Amino acid sequence: MTRDIDLDLEAIVARFYAPLYRFAWSLTKSEAEAADLTQQTFLILAQRSHQIRDVSKVKCWLFTTLRREFLRIVRVHTNHPSTEFQPDIHDSPVLSQDAIRVLDGKTVLEALAAVEPTYRTAIELFYLSELSYKEIAKTLDIPIGTVMSRLSRGKEQLKAILAGAIAENNHKIIPMNRDEEAAN
Amino acid sequence: MKKPRTEITNERAKFLLSAYRHNGADAQDPIFRDALEQATRDPDLASWFANQRSFDALLCEKLNSVQPPASLKPAILSGIYSVGSKRRFPLGRFLGVAAVLFLSGILLTVMQLRSVPDGHSLSDFENTAFAVLSEGPKLDFLTSDFSRSQEYLLQQAVPHASEIPAALHGLPTVGCRAIDWNGKMISLTCFCLPSGQLLHLFVVDAKSLGKIAPQGDIQEINGWHVKFRREKGLLLMFISKAPMPELIRYI
Numbered sequence: 151m152t153r154d155i156d157l158d159l160e161a162i163v164a165r166f167y168a169p170l171y172r173f174a175w176s177l178t179k180s181e182a183e184a185a186d187l188t189q190q191t192f193l194i195l196a197q198r199s200h201q202i203r204d205v206s207k208v209k210c211w212l213f214t215t216l217r218r219e220f221l222r223i224v225r226v227h228t229n230h231p232s233t234e235f236q237p238d239i240h241d242s243p244v245l246s247q248d249a250i251r252v253l254d255g256k257t258v259l260e261a262l263a264a265v266e267p268t269y270r271t272a273i274e275l276f277y278l279s280e281l282s283y284k285e286i287a288k289t290l291d292i293p294i295g296t297v298m299s300r301l302s303r304g305k306e307q308l309k310a311i312l313a314g315a316i317a318e319n320n321h322k323i324i325p326m327n328r329d330e331e332a333a334n
Numbered sequence: 335m336k337k338p339r340t341e342i343t344n345e346r347a348k349f350l351l352s353a354y355r356h357n358g359a360d361a362q363d364p365i366f367r368d369a370l371e372q373a374t375r376d377p378d379l380a381s382w383f384a385n386q387r388s389f390d391a392l393l394c395e396k397l398n399s400v401q402p403p404a405s406l407k408p409a410i411l412s413g414i415y416s417v418g419s420k421r422r423f424p425l426g427r428f429l430g431v432a433a434v435l436f437l438s439g440i441l442l443t444v445m446q447l448r449s450v451p452d453g454h455s456l457s458d459f460e461n462t463a464f465a466v467l468s469e470g471p472k473l474d475f476l477t478s479d480f481s482r483s484q485e486y487l488l489q490q491a492v493p494h495a496s497e498i499p500a501a502l503h504g505l506p507t508v509g510c511r512a513i514d515w516n517g518k519m520i521s522l523t524c525f526c527l528p529s530g531q532l533l534h535l536f537v538v539d540a541k542s543l544g545k546i547a548p549q550g551d552i553q554e555i556n557g558w559h560v561k562f563r564r565e566k567g568l569l570l571m572f573i574s575k576a577p578m579p580e581l582i583r584y585i
Contacts, residue, residue, distance in 0.1 A: 160411065163407060163411060163414070167406060167410055168401065169398075171402035171406060172398075172402075182477075182478055182482075185402065185403060185406050185409070185506070186477050186478055186479075188410065189406070189409055189476050190476055192410045192413065193413045193414060250389070250392050251392065254396070254399070255398070255400035258393060258396040259397060262397070276355075277390070277393055280355060282360060282363075283360075298352065298353050299349075301353045302349050302352035305352055
């Protein structure tokens with residue numbers, strides 16, 4: 151059963167504009183474009199708020215809409231840098247927490263943006279929106295198993311990229327422990 | 335009856351637990367049950383899982399430290415209010431109509447004190463500007479970048495200010511709009527001041543307004559601060575409800 155609901159738009163903006171902006175930044179890699187995209191997403195919400203039937207779905211709706219709006223604008227992914235990932239070399243690195251701690255948020259965001267496009271959006275939604283795997287599946291319109299797979303592989307790739315970023319920042323080799331569970 | 339113990343490999347458990355959120359929001363989701371149980375039995379998996387959750391928590395913390403520009407929230411709110419939903423803002427609409435009526439009364443009085451050449455007087459221009467603002471400025475193009483607003487207005491062949499006070503260049507915009515004013519075109523660009531208040535800039539071809547020379551100082555009209563400025567054949571009208579000390583720094 152559906153019923154009309156009255157959305158508190160100000161409260162929704164206050165709660166979600168920052169994570170949406172970060173998601174937009176990771177997509178566009180531009181502060182100005184991220185701000186425009188975030189603003190546009192809320193404008194669409196205001197225009198179509200009468201279509202929202204379940205307030206608990208607003209978060210998922212916002213991230214879906216922002217991504218669709220981004221895809222509509224760029225049409226094709228052309229500008230996304232991809233990082234070569236070699237699982238046999240970088241399999242399951244465990245990064246030192248202290249090494250990650252010295253990185254700033256922008257560097258982590260850039261590392262996130264460098265994950266291969268296949269895995270990246272699922273990873274971005276996992277970290278930036280803290281959506282559940284089910285919500286990510288709904289947002290991206292893909293099966294749950296595919297989300298699991300993308301999260302698993304994407305996280306490994308992200309660790310490898312972060313290890314590279316840390317090494318580059320420090321101009322030295324970062325201690326990296328192998329996960330010895332791999333063969334278990 | 336005791337629940338049968340399910341065997342799951344560590345690789346399968348890791349695969350599943352990669353989708354487990356660090357804050358425990360998925361603790362009750364049955365899809366993770368076997369993997370979580372396995373992590374309590376297997377110390378190596380437990381160690382991997384603890385590392386993974388710490389990594390995820392740290393990453394979220396780092397990412398959350400990236401803050402949007404201070405102007406973004408007021409710009410979003412301004413944008414959504416301009417939509418003017420009937421269902422959502424009945425009080426706002428009522429106040430808007432009341433404001434239009436009140437402003438119209440004031441403007442009619444002002445118009446009686448001024449000459450009105452060819453239906454495009456300064457008071458007509460003011461009237462139009464106030465009417466646009468009292469409705470809530472519905473913008474055609476949303477952007478925080480002033481230069482992109484200018485590009486849009488250029489494409490629309492609408493008068494727009496090529497030169498604005500230097501301090502304004504540092505401000506983000508909300509967006510802009512082209513307005514048809516009885517056959518003459520006006521542009522509106524909205525800036526976001528550091529206080530969160532908006533500064534509206536209306537631009538019209540000065541020749542449209544006859545011979546009236548507007549004042550150069552900031553005036554107060556019904557709670558709005560208004561300032562006119564002539565620039566290369568254009569008339570710039572700045573309107574804002576921001577406090578005077580803040581406006582003086584920008585216009």
